[in-house]
Amino acid sequence: MTTRIHEILKKYPSELLTEWLAAMATSGVRRDALMKEAELREQCAEFLRLLTQATEHGNVTDTSSTGYHGVREMLDRLSRARSLQGFSPSETATFIFSFKQPVFERLRRELASQPELVTDELWNITVLLDKLGLYTTEVHQRTREEVIVRQQQEMLELSTPVVQLWDRIVCLPLIGTLDSGRTQTVMESLLQRIVETGAEIAIIDITGVPTVDTLTAQHLIKTVTATRLMGAECVISGIRPQIAQTIVHLGVDLAGVVTKSSVAGAFNWALRRLSQTVAQPSSRGAAGKA
Structure with a gap:
């Protein structure tokens, strides 16, 4: 047949x-x-x-x-x-x-x-x-x-840009949920950027992260640990009141991790840590122009 x-x-x-x-x-x-x-x-x-x-x-x-x-x-x-x-x-x-x-x-x-x-x-x-x-x-x-x-x-990589804010200071703004796969991408992007820029301080901003559970907190701690192994200090900014309460309620240990409520606060801390300052425009120069 x-x-x-x-x-x-x-x-x-x-x-x-x-x-x-x-x-x-x-x-x-x-x-x-x-x-x-x-x-x-x-x-x-x-x-x-x-x-x-x-x-x-x-x-x-x-x-x-x-x-x-x-x-x-x-x-x-x-x-x-x-x-x-x-x-x-x-x-x-x-x-x-x-x-x-x-x-x-x-x-x-x-x-x-x-x-x-x-x-x-x-x-x-x-x-x-x-x-x-x-x-x-x-x-x-x-x-x-x-x-x-x-x-x-590709979208994940685009959603985790590492921005250089200042000399030796980089910032990683996070938006959305932080799962295991994204954590790996975040760490790779951040560590690579630290090497490229010679950064000594990395700011991880979680203002755009809607909720923080135990798993999310563990991912943040892993990222902080990996950053320290690269010889850089890590600051977590965007700690809102409800997130702070959640972290305390979950019993997550963030001892030894610098946290700030905003990127501005973290940036100011980083400048002081590096003994740097941002000069205000001179009022005398402004008056002369007037």
């Missing part, structure tokens, strides 16, 4: 390709705005060639076998590309499912004198194409998930 399918694929490649493209055109699944006809034809021709090779030996429905390596590799590339181009999972899978119509017709014609084989052959090709269609959906979904994770990571 497996050789009949292979023989048909090998005997009618051009006819199957033409009928396949026509089936996709009439079904309305083509997206000419996203893919040109020449590119689609090339993909269909490559799939037919690889499928013909794969069905030559062994169980035609065993798509996990080494014989189907080329087919899987091609569908992997196709599904990833279509996912990035904007095709939906169903549109990507229909690339395979739409091949059923032309190959079914060919099987019926070739086996017209052997009706007892038609059902078995149709079942084999149905199982085969269904497996390959589902495989494209799985790859498409994985690609989307990878894109989402990458975008989340």
Whole structure:
């Protein structure tokens, strides 16, 4: 039974390709705005060639076998590309499912004198194409998930900018929830910036952090510890009354950690720590200009 399918694929490649493209055109699944006809034809021709090779030996429905390596590799590339181009999972899978119509017709014609084989052959090709269609959906979904994770990571990096406020003073404003993944990114960004600027004091501002629980406090302590290991002092600013009460209620030990209610307070502390001052504009100079 497996050789009949292979023989048909090998005997009618051009006819199957033409009928396949026509089936996709009439079904309305083509997206000419996203893919040109020449590119689609090339993909269909490559799939037919690889499928013909794969069905030559062994169980035609065993798509996990080494014989189907080329087919899987091609569908992997196709599904990833279509996912990035904007095709939906169903549109990507229909690339395979739409091949059923032309190959079914060919099987019926070739086996017209052997009706007892038609059902078995149709079942084999149905199982085969269904497996390959589902495989494209799985790859498409994985690609989307990878894109989402990458975008989340990029947004995370953008949401944790380390700003140099003054000579040897940097500030890391935090906004939103501080979880384990973000803590790692925060520490890496802060430590890298300390190395680049030679900072001696790092201000971590949590004004934009809505709530502080035990886990969040532990993440802050880890960041403070890592900063100290780099030879820099760490100040936590943005300690609001409700956050202070929460920290006390949770029994979180922030002993030895400098805390301030605002960035301005932390900045003033940092200047004094470094024996630096910010001079006010001279009133005499202002009067002379007047």
